[in-house]
Amino acid sequence: xxxxxxxSLADAELAAFIAAVRQDPGPxxxxxxxxxxxxxxxARVEARPRGPEMAxxxxxxxxxxxxxARRYRPSETVRALVxxxxxxxxxxxxxxxxxxxxxxxxxxxxxxxxxVDFRRAPEHPWPAAVDDCVDVIRWAATGGSSSAGIxxxxxxxxxxxxxxxxxxxxLRLRDEGGPLxxxxxxxxxNTDLTLSHSSTRTKATGWGLATDDVAxxxxxxxxxxxxxxxxxxxxxxxxDLGGLPPxxxxxAEHDPLRDEGDAYAARLAAAGVPVxxxxxxxxxxxxxxxxxxxxxxxxxxxxxxxxxxDLLAHLA
Numbered sequence: 560x561x562x563x564x565x566x567s568l569a570d571a572e573l574a575a576f577i578a579a580v581r582q583d584p585g586p587x588x589x590x591x592x593x594x595x596x597x598x599x600x601x602a603r604v605e606a607r608p609r610g611p612e613m614a615x616x617x618x619x620x621x622x623x624x625x626x627x628a629r630r631y632r633p634s635e636t637v638r639a640l641v642x643x644x645x646x647x648x649x650x651x652x653x654x655x656x657x658x659x660x661x662x663x664x665x666x667x668x669x670x671x672x673x674x675v676d677f678r679r680a681p682e683h684p685w686p687a688a689v690d691d692c693v694d695v696i697r698w699a700a701t702g703g704s705s706s707a708g709i710x711x712x713x714x715x716x717x718x719x720x721x722x723x724x725x726x727x728x729x730l731r732l733r734d735e736g737g738p739l740x741x742x743x744x745x746x747x748x749n750t751d752l753t754l755s756h757s758s759t760r761t762k763a764t765g766w767g768l769a770t771d772d773v774a775x776x777x778x779x780x781x782x783x784x785x786x787x788x789x790x791x792x793x794x795x796x797x798x799d800l801g802g803l804p805p806x807x808x809x810x811a812e813h814d815p816l817r818d819e820g821d822a823y824a825a826r827l828a829a830a831g832v833p834v835x836x837x838x839x840x841x842x843x844x845x846x847x848x849x850x851x852x853x854x855x856x857x858x859x860x861x862x863x864x865x866x867x868x869d870l871l872a873h874l875a
Contacts, residue, residue, distance in 0.1 A: 561765020568813070569841030569855035576852050577813075577843065581765050588772040593650045593681060593779065600647075604655050607851055610662030618654070621703060622694035627676035629654045631665040639670040639711040639871045642696055642740070644728075646719025646845075648776025649680045649688060657718075660847050660860075664716070667864035670871055671709050673699060677724070680779040685792055688780070692728045700738040712741035712874040714804075716867065718847050719816070720776065722748025726794040726823065729803050741874045744807040744867055747844050748820050750795040752777040752787035756818035766813040768844040773815060795823045800830035805874075807835045807866045811859075814844040835866055 561581060568574040588596060615632040643661055645652040654676050665672045677691035692715075699713045717725035722745035732739050754774055763770040778784075781792050790797040808824035810817045817838065824836035839846065839859045850857035 562761070567841060568843070569839075569859070570853055573841070573843065573849070573853035573855055576849070577765070577767060580767050584764075584769075587769065587775070588648070589775040593679075596651045597653075600651050600656055604658075607659060610659035611666040613662060613665060621673070622691070622698040624691070624694055626691045626695050627654070628695060629658070629661070629674045629676070631661050631672040631674070633665040633669060633671075637669060637671040637709055637711075639668070639874070640699055640709050640713045641665075641668065641670050641672050641744075641867065641871075642692075642699055642713065642715045643672050643674045644677065644692055644715065644717035644721035644724045645674065646717065646721045647679070648773060649685075649720045649723075649780035650776050651679070652721070657848065659850075660718075663850070663860065664864055664867065667861065668868040668871060670711075670714075670867075680776070684779070685781050685786075688724055689727050689731065689791075692724045693731050696728055696732065696740055697738060700740065712871060714742040714744060714867070714871065714874075715740040716744035716746070717748065718746040719844065720749050720780075722746055722820075723750060723794065726750060727791070730790070730794055730797055730800075733802050739804050741804060742806070742870050743804050744863070744870070745820065745823070746809050746847055746863055747811050747814055747816055748808070748823065749773070749777075749816055750793060750823040751819040752781060752793045754815075756822065758818040759815045762813055762815040762817065766815070766843050768815060770815045795819055795826065800827050800832060803827065803830070803832050805833040805870065807863070807870060809836075809859075809863050809866070810838045811842040811844055811846060812838060812840050813842065816844060835870070837862070837866075 645657040678687040715725045810820035828834045846856040
């Protein structure tokens with residue numbers, strides 16, 4: 560049974576949104592499958608207003624394997640690049656699902672943004688998505704950015720399962736000798752595919768993201784349950800987090816993934832990695848793409864973007 564709302568959400572608009580979700584949650588992910596989830600997401604995206612206008616938006620293929628990507632320039636002169644990895648339980652999400660978020664990110668940070676259309680499960684299980692993300696980051700850091708006239712640091716950012724991919728890409732690049740991105744920004748990230756942290760039980764239903772839906776996504780991406788505690792898929796279990804890039808980790812109070820994100824931030828800090836960690840009070844999973852639903856969600860997203868802008872300014 561879901562916890563009562565009790566005025567604990569950040570504003571009335573978010574409370575109304577969650578109340579509506581509780582009234583009609585729809586069928587679980589495992590009952591409808593990836594194709595229908597993708598169709599429903601496309602319909603939601605088409606109903607959402609487009610984000611800020613950019614000086615230039617380009618669809619391209621990058622890296623040694625020709626990964627599809629979309630590059631946003633808020634102006635012709637940019638000071639950094641953020642490689643963006645979208646969320647979606649490793650199964651949904653694409654260049655369009657986070658187009659508005661990437662436009663906001665580019666406008667608020669002054670950085671170019673490279674959104675990555677990595678391969679998704681179940682058609683492409685682990686490690687395909689990690690391979691694609693590592694390939695794109697390596698390409699950007701070894702001349703792909705400068706060849707496009709983008710100077711300054713390269714950071715990687717991901718939300719939800721995209722945060723998982725960002726963390727895993729940083730770990731693999733560290734272990735392979737780089738090049739590492741200059742920073743990692745993880746927004747309500749999946750870090751534990753075993754779903755063993757407390758919030759996966761206390762926030763399991765009724766807050767917009769169901770733990771069972773996350774479990775279904777993990778099953779699609781890593782079909783072998785014995786692999787889900789492997790550090791190659793669950794970064795919170797990595798034995799050593801030293802030597803990783805400075806991090807921003809932001810979690811949400813009413814999110815089944817909250818505790819694993821908090822735990823990863825604590826482990827990074829314990830390993831000597833500079834970390835800015837915040838738990839957004841009264842907020843739910845997915846707030847980065849709920850800015851048109853709730854002013855409080857928009858403000859929480861703006862705080863993340865301000866974190867990114869400030870971090871990039873200190874790295875430049």
